[in-house]
Amino acid sequence: xxxxxxxxxxxxxxxxxxxxxxxxxxxxxxxxxCNCEGSVDYPDYAIPxxxxxxxxxxxxxxxxxxxxxxxxxxxxxxxxxxxxLTHDVFxxxxxxxxxxxxxxxxxxxxIGPGLAREIAKTWLEAEYEGGRxxxxxxxxxxxxA
Numbered sequence: 001x002x003x004x005x006x007x008x009x010x011x012x013x014x015x016x017x018x019x020x021x022x023x024x025x026x027x028x029x030x031x032x033x034c035n036c037e038g039s040v041d042y043p044d045y046a047i048p049x050x051x052x053x054x055x056x057x058x059x060x061x062x063x064x065x066x067x068x069x070x071x072x073x074x075x076x077x078x079x080x081x082x083x084x085l086t087h088d089v090f091x092x093x094x095x096x097x098x099x100x101x102x103x104x105x106x107x108x109x110x111i112g113p114g115l116a117r118e119i120a121k122t123w124l125e126a127e128y129e130g131g132r133x134x135x136x137x138x139x140x141x142x143x144x145a
Contacts, residue, residue: 001124003029004058006049008042008071010108011064017113018062018120025124030058046074053102054080061103062120068107075103079144082137087111092119096126098133 003022007015012034022029032049034040042065053061061083063071068085075083083103084095087110095101104123106116 001027001060002058003027003124004049004052004061005029005031005063006033006045006061006071007064007108008034008040008045008066009036009038010066011071011106012036012108014064014106014108014111014113014116015062017116018064021117021120025121027124042070043074046071047078050075050078050081050083050103054078059102060124063103063105064108064116065105066107066109068105068110072103072105075105080141082140086119086123087115089115089118089122092123093126096123097129098136100128100133100137 005015005018019031034045046063049061052058063075065071072083072085075081081103082099082101083105084101085105086092086095
């Protein structure tokens with residue numbers, strides 16, 4: 001599995017936690033920033049990360065901003081992306097199992113680093129169930145065509 005990480009200025013601390021988690025899990029990743037303290041625009045990081053997941057260069061992506069909302073909205077504009085905004089372990093697990101999400105968004109101002117690690121680990125270890133969910137996910141993919 002290959003994962004791409006990105007954040008705006010509001011998510012740099014949790015993005016660093018994600019890098020540590022991925023290293024501990026022996027998952028290959030690329031961190032595309034931001035590496036700044038000043039304000040930046042979240043689409044400038046979310047969209048390039050989403051494009052690289054959609055192209056198949058990366059299997060999954062993790063996005064962090066202050067709330068996770070902006071990053072998830074921007075990522076979901078990219079064809080082929082199913083980015084889920086999660087702030088709890090249950091929805092992180094189910095969004096992979098049922099929705100085959102390929103990107104995860106979280107908010108640094110909403111959750112702390114410990115919970116963010118649990119959420120990401122759960123999502124990374126979860127597998128898409130297919131079956132009854134495949135038709136639903138297929139309808140989204142068909143609509144994008």
